[in-house]
Amino acid sequence: MGDREGNKSMRHLRIPVVIVTLGLLVAACGTTAGPSASGITEIGEGEGELNLVIWAGYAERGDIDPAFDWVTPFEEETGCEVNTTDMTDSNNGVSLMQSGEYDGISASGDATSRLIASGLVAPINTDVFENYGNVFDGLKDLPHNTVDGVNYGVPHGRGPNLLAWNTEEVTDAPTSWDIIWEQGADYAGDISIYDSSIFIADAALHLMNSQPDLGITNPYQLTQEQFDAAVALLEELNTNNPLYWGTFSDQVSSYGAGDVVVGTTWQFQVNLLQGEEAPIEATLPDEGSTGWSDTWMMAAEAAHPNCMLMWMDHMMSSEANGQATVWFGEAPTSQEACDYAETLSPGHCELTHATDEAYYDRIWYWSTPQEDCADDDDGTTCVTQDDWVQAWTTLRGA
Amino acid sequence: MAESRWVRIGLRIATGGVLVFLYLPLVILVIYAFNPSRLQAWPPTGFTFDWFAEAAANPAIRRALGNSLLAGIGATSVALVLGTAAALAVQRFAFFGRHTVSFLFVLPIALPGVVTGIALRTTFQTAGISFGLGTIIVGHATFCVVIAYNNVIARLRRLPRTPEEASADLGADTWTTFRRVTLPGMGTALLSGGLLAFALSFDEIIVTNFTAGPGTQTIPMWIFAAIQRPTELPVVNVVAFVLILVSTVPVYLAQRISNGAGGSRI
Amino acid sequence: MIVAYFGSLAILLLSAFWEKDAFTGRVEPFVWSLDAFDDLITNTVYRTIALRTIAIAVLVTLTDALLAFPIAYYMARVASPRMRGVLTVAILMPLWAAYLVKVYAWRTILQGNGFIEWMLEPFGASAPGLGQILNSWLVLSYLWLPYMILPIYAGLERIPGSLLEASSDLGARSGTTFRRVVVPLVFPSLVAGSIFTFSLTLGDYITPDLVSDAKFIGNVIYDNSSLGNVPLAAAYSLLPIVIMIGYLLVARRLGAFESL
Numbered sequence: 001m002g003d004r005e006g007n008k009s010m011r012h013l014r015i016p017v018v019i020v021t022l023g024l025l026v027a028a029c030g031t032t033a034g035p036s037a038s039g040i041t042e043i044g045e046g047e048g049e050l051n052l053v054i055w056a057g058y059a060e061r062g063d064i065d066p067a068f069d070w071v072t073p074f075e076e077e078t079g080c081e082v083n084t085t086d087m088t089d090s091n092n093g094v095s096l097m098q099s100g101e102y103d104g105i106s107a108s109g110d111a112t113s114r115l116i117a118s119g120l121v122a123p124i125n126t127d128v129f130e131n132y133g134n135v136f137d138g139l140k141d142l143p144h145n146t147v148d149g150v151n152y153g154v155p156h157g158r159g160p161n162l163l164a165w166n167t168e169e170v171t172d173a174p175t176s177w178d179i180i181w182e183q184g185a186d187y188a189g190d191i192s193i194y195d196s197s198i199f200i201a202d203a204a205l206h207l208m209n210s211q212p213d214l215g216i217t218n219p220y221q222l223t224q225e226q227f228d229a230a231v232a233l234l235e236e237l238n239t240n241n242p243l244y245w246g247t248f249s250d251q252v253s254s255y256g257a258g259d260v261v262v263g264t265t266w267q268f269q270v271n272l273l274q275g276e277e278a279p280i281e282a283t284l285p286d287e288g289s290t291g292w293s294d295t296w297m298m299a300a301e302a303a304h305p306n307c308m309l310m311w312m313d314h315m316m317s318s319e320a321n322g323q324a325t326v327w328f329g330e331a332p333t334s335q336e337a338c339d340y341a342e343t344l345s346p347g348h349c350e351l352t353h354a355t356d357e358a359y360y361d362r363i364w365y366w367s368t369p370q371e372d373c374a375d376d377d378d379g380t381t382c383v384t385q386d387d388w389v390q391a392w393t394t395l396r397g398a
Numbered sequence: 399m400a401e402s403r404w405v406r407i408g409l410r411i412a413t414g415g416v417l418v419f420l421y422l423p424l425v426i427l428v429i430y431a432f433n434p435s436r437l438q439a440w441p442p443t444g445f446t447f448d449w450f451a452e453a454a455a456n457p458a459i460r461r462a463l464g465n466s467l468l469a470g471i472g473a474t475s476v477a478l479v480l481g482t483a484a485a486l487a488v489q490r491f492a493f494f495g496r497h498t499v500s501f502l503f504v505l506p507i508a509l510p511g512v513v514t515g516i517a518l519r520t521t522f523q524t525a526g527i528s529f530g531l532g533t534i535i536v537g538h539a540t541f542c543v544v545i546a547y548n549n550v551i552a553r554l555r556r557l558p559r560t561p562e563e564a565s566a567d568l569g570a571d572t573w574t575t576f577r578r579v580t581l582p583g584m585g586t587a588l589l590s591g592g593l594l595a596f597a598l599s600f601d602e603i604i605v606t607n608f609t610a611g612p613g614t615q616t617i618p619m620w621i622f623a624a625i626q627r628p629t630e631l632p633v634v635n636v637v638a639f640v641l642i643l644v645s646t647v648p649v650y651l652a653q654r655i656s657n658g659a660g661g662s663r664i
Numbered sequence: 665m666i667v668a669y670f671g672s673l674a675i676l677l678l679s680a681f682w683e684k685d686a687f688t689g690r691v692e693p694f695v696w697s698l699d700a701f702d703d704l705i706t707n708t709v710y711r712t713i714a715l716r717t718i719a720i721a722v723l724v725t726l727t728d729a730l731l732a733f734p735i736a737y738y739m740a741r742v743a744s745p746r747m748r749g750v751l752t753v754a755i756l757m758p759l760w761a762a763y764l765v766k767v768y769a770w771r772t773i774l775q776g777n778g779f780i781e782w783m784l785e786p787f788g789a790s791a792p793g794l795g796q797i798l799n800s801w802l803v804l805s806y807l808w809l810p811y812m813i814l815p816i817y818a819g820l821e822r823i824p825g826s827l828l829e830a831s832s833d834l835g836a837r838s839g840t841t842f843r844r845v846v847v848p849l850v851f852p853s854l855v856a857g858s859i860f861t862f863s864l865t866l867g868d869y870i871t872p873d874l875v876s877d878a879k880f881i882g883n884v885i886y887d888n889s890s891l892g893n894v895p896l897a898a899a900y901s902l903l904p905i906v907i908m909i910g911y912l913l914v915a916r917r918l919g920a921f922e923s924l
Contacts, residue, residue, distance in 0.1 A: 051612035056626070064629045083613040086626070088890070095892030098691075101529055101612050118685070189793075243794065244877055249626045256437055257776040259793045272629075276437060386684075389891060390703065397709040397879040402838065406742055412734035413751070419731070420758050420809065423769035426779055430772070439777040484666070501916065506669055508859055508908050510867015512882045513901045514669075516889050517676035520898065524675060524693055540669045601763050603870065608889070621764045622870075631768075638765035645760035653753050 043128050043313070046080045047304035050311055053096045053105040055294065056086040056248055057268055057328050058156065067344070068327045070320040078314075080307035088246050089196035090366065091389060097121070103302040104311065106156050108292040109144040110198055110220070110366035114385070116145075116152050121297040123150045128309060131316035134334040138357055144367065145295040153295035154312050157321070159330035159352060160291035160363045161194070161202070164265035164282040166255065176285050179262055181206045181233065188240040192251055192263025195244035197385075197392035198366055201290050202264065203230040203237075205364060209287050219290065219364050221373040227383040231391050238395060248272075255280055267329025267352075288362035294330075325352070424642065431635035438631055449632040459637060462620035468531060469606075469616055470599040473538035474546075477595050478588055480539075481546025486580075489554040500551075507544040514540055515608030522609070529611030537609035538602055542595035549591030550584055557583045593652050597645075617641075673905070680898035691894050700895035710884065714903060717881040720801055721865035725812075725858045727805040732812040732857065740820035752817075759810045767871050770803045774875060799875040804865050811860035819853025820846070855920035862911060866904050 052059060059082060062069030071082050085102070087093035090111040097105055097120050107115055115121045126132045132154060139155040146152065165174060169190070180191060181203070193199060204219035207229055216226050243260050245251035248269050254260045255269070256278050265282055273280040296315055298308045314320050316333060322340030325332040331352035332338045338349040353359035367374070373382040426440075431449060433442035453459060488499055506514065518537050522529065561583070565575040603618040610619060621637065624630040683695040704710050739751050758766070773779040776793045784790060792798075823846065831841040869882030879887075881904055888897035915921065 049613065064627070085612055086623070091891040095890055098892055099523065099529070246873070247626045253438075253775065254794065257439070257778070257793075259776040386893075389893070390707065393879075393884070393887070394707055394709040396877075397713045397884065405838070409734050409738040409742055413738045416731055416735045416809070416813075417754060419806065420755070423766055423773060423806070424758060424761055426773060427765060427769040437777075438772040440772070440779045440782045480666075500921070501912070502666065502670070504912060504921065505909075508863050508912055510863055510882060510904050510908070512867045512869060512885050513676070513904055514672075516885060516894070516897055516901055517669075517672040519889070520679045520894055521672040521675040524679075536668065543666075597760055601760070603764055604867070618762060618764055621762060621768075625764065625768050634765065634768065638762055641765075642757070642761045645757065649753055649756045649760055652756070653749060 041125065041128065043309045044306045046078045046307045046310060048079055048081060048307070049083070050080045050104075050304050050307040051083045051102045052085070052311070053087050053093050053102050054084045055106055055108075055328075058106045058294075058324060059084045060324070060327055065327075068323050070314070070323045074311065074314045074320070078307060078310045080304065080310060082311075086247070090198065091196070094120075097299060100299070100301060102299055103304045103308040104296060104298045106294050107153070107297050108294050108366045110368045112144045112152065112295055112297065113368050115297060116147060119300055121152050122300045122302070122305075123152055124154065124298060124309075124312070126151050126154065129154065129313040129316060131313055131318075131334070134318075134336050135316060136334060136355065138355075139293075139333050142293065144293065144365065145297070153297035154316055155333045156294040156296055156315055157325045157328065157330035157333060158291065158293035158360065158365070159267055159328075160284050160289045162265050162267060162270065162282040162289065163285050164192070164255070164263060164270055164280055166258070166261040167279040167281050169258075169261035173281065173283070174262070174285070175283065176287060177202070177206050177289075180264075181210070181237065184237055184240040184242075187262050189243075190259070190261040191237070191240060191242035192254060192260035192265070193237070193242040193244050194264050195246040195396065197388040198290070199264070200227070200230050200234065200388055200391065201364065201366070203233040205288070205290060207233065218374075220367045220369050221375070221382045222369070223373075223380055223382060227387070227391070231395065234395055238398070244396065268327075271327075271329050284359075284362070288364070291360075291363035291365055293365045427635055428639050428642075431632065431639045433632065436629055436632055449636045453633045453636040453640075456633065458615070458620060459617075459633075462615045462617045465531060465534075465614055466600055466617040469534045469538060470596045472531070472535035473542045473599045474592050474596045476535065476539040477542030477546040478592055481543045481591070482550050482584070482588065484543075485547050485550035485554055489551055503544055503547050506540045511541075511602070511604035512608075515605045518605070519608040529609060530614050533609040533611070534606055534614065534616065537605040538599040540605075541602075542599055545595040545598065546588070546591045549587045549594075553584050553587035590652050593648050597648065676898050676901065679894055680902065682895045682898075684893060684895055691892065697895070700893075700899040703896055704899055710900065713879050713884055714881055716797075716878065717866060718907070720797075720804065720880070721862045723801050724804045724808065724865045725861045727801070728809050728812040728861045729816075729854055729858065731805070731809055732816050733854075736813050736816035736820055739817050740823075755810050755813050763807065764870070766807060767803060767874050770799075770806065771874055774799055794875060794877075797876050797878045800872045800878060800880070803871050803875050804868065807871065808861040808864050811864070812854075812857035815853045815857040816850060819850040819856075823849050852919035852922065855915050855918045859911065859915055859920065863904075863908055866907065 059071050060068045061071045075081055085096060087096060087105075090108050093105055093107060093111050094114050096102060097115060098118075105111070105115070105121075107121075135155060139158075141149070141151065142155075145155075163174060163177060163179070165179075167173075170179070170187075179187070180193075184191060194202075201219040204216055204222055204226065207214055207226070208216045208219065211229065214226050214229055216222065222230060242263070243254055245254065245263075248266065251260075251263075251265060251269050252272050255273055256276060267282065270280055270282040296312045298305060298312070302308050315324065316337075318334065318336035318340040321332050321334065321337035322344060325337065326341045326345045326348050329352070331354040332341050332349060335355075338354050341348040349355070369383060369385050369388050371381055371384050372378070373380050429442055430438055432445050432447070434444045434446040434448065435442070484499075484503065515537070518533070518540075522533055527533065557580075561579050562575055565579045566572075570578065601618060603622060606616055606619060607622075610616070615623070617637070621634055624634045679691075679693070680700055681696050681698065683692045683697040684699065685692070735751070735755075739748050743751060771794065774792075774794055775781075781790065827845060827849075828841055831845050832838065836844065867882050869880055869886045872878055872880045872883060881900065885897045885901050888894070888900070
């Protein structure tokens, strides 16, 4: 959720939050669930285990590069053994959290509001963390993880979805998403596209520029007409036989094998490919892009709440945040983490525009499509999350 | 019917072709296990044993191997006990609905794993059972029990009833007869059924994906996670290669057993 | 175990009628709704996917039957007993090699810098690469081939040689004997093998995902389950259940169960 819509969606969420709070109270009375985190004033003894839903690459043990290991030090320090499950997209992440098997998640903005509204994640008292004070003010109390002044998590990092291309096949460095949407036929069979319903927003973003009369003001909150136009654009793209990537490795192997030459990506894959000396470059196109700002959230009924809180604190520490954000190629969350990141990868903070709010104004953070368009205007209704998923299934199944 | 010379030659060529088809991917995989490049591009760039050392040093592989063995042994044991009991009941006691029972016993293996998986997952979740090795064992046992049942019932059909009757006539009670006469008669069927059930459990990924909890990883789950990480692919090849080598033992065993007894049944 | 299994299937059936919140995606057990079936019926893509999956399952079954018959025949009637043992092991072995690894091996063979590309390059041709629906057909046929060979081999082995001699003594040419004696006798075994090739294809979602971009029935079930839409996944999984029960009833009638 971008800043632009922030205050509005906060108001929208107030009613669900009341329901959630009531729900939590009922749950607390009815079951022997763990203590509610908001009442905690300090972190207790670790429970010896921690089960996380993560974006691939958010919890490294140095398996790939021994220099990047922020899980082992955490385990040694806290005695919490970390188990992770990679989510394929935000929808999958929400579903994994619904299983009740996990203590926490690194949720993007299109998952956070759903998790909060359904009472799956616990309110957090940020006073318990040693490292919260260092976090950039611009990343505190954001609408996607804070409701009515109550925090539901701590930031991990943020970044844009980039346009990547093979420099041997695409010799003129592209500066616009037009290469996919308008010149897609030139690259038929060689386009790499993220396989998730949230990608519909990328089509909507293009329509914001190419068809201003549609009146799209937010690529995640679309009226039926706007939504249909975005889906039509994707159907057109489908005629060029793009290769859809569900996991980062799908994309790394298809770029690496030369099966695709242009498409949407994360900095992470670009780093991996450049590490293998593949001729891949990436850029943030002129018209901006979709992107994400991720939050560590704790399950409302976490079996290992203390380990989870320690993990959240750990992930805001300069070493862990510095390593994790360099590894994934996203912006660190504090000046201290930035400084540490510079020792691993000089120029990292500038490259990821860690302190450059103007840069992030060009990025529409992933957010959940909502029926009331997440605004105050009662007159319009927007296409819901469920319909986005349905449309994506239709598009991909055809 | 004596096949003509040309038919024989044709059959030989076809057999050879099918064998090449069956082994081509396995051979390529084994070659990649010794390829120094992390990228799986053909042709290979050299020769190395490095990945074997890396695989041996990986604690996640050892843990997954342990889980897979436990799940396989657990599911096979449950399957053998229940499968044998069911086969005895169906074969030895005529009761109403016998044919329906034997039909129902084929379902768990004939219905796609994804259906079994989601059915079990929904049920466990609704019942509030937490996911782990126990749920994996239950998931695997659903199809392992069919293997055990099929092997045992096939043997029971061939076993003459006379030794059992003789045993009873000589004054042995039902349990003694079962233990001293029936069970030894089924021995090799149980062994070959057990081996096959274990093999299926060891390699199962679909039902496992649905029934595993966050902390439990089996070997196929590890492989599934590792093939999603491009840098771990060479280690996957090594694990696959070693598994193929190790699997020759049970395959050989199963073959020895079935040579004497008419083949094991899927 | 059987009770647990069928109990689960019953729960699955029920869960197809559960309500799902459109915003949070939370499923409310035992709150009834027909939304899932509504989605399945109104959206034609589910029909397309079902037909595609069934078509591939039929193709895979036919392909495996064609590939399996000669080798099974060779094993049963031409090969020496020693050779027979060797071949049985040779066919069982790939079954023991991890399923995922085999799929992955095919992925490396098919992709743009793989073995096929290398073979074709000297001829100026290029590999079609990943993302082709035919890849699924090829790899699934590969995976389930042993499940077809073994029952057919067992079936052929059971045919007494004297029967074939009788046929030729009575003046039938070998082609006629094959058509009139061998094929009818081995047919139940073929149907038994086809239960595996058909059902395993019908439910697979990993292979289609890894080697081609096409969605199968299994993908819809798995994707919806992993996206939290259990009711839709459950409703759609009734389709393979019904298909397989129908298939099994026909198979039983054809005597395939004795050959399982």
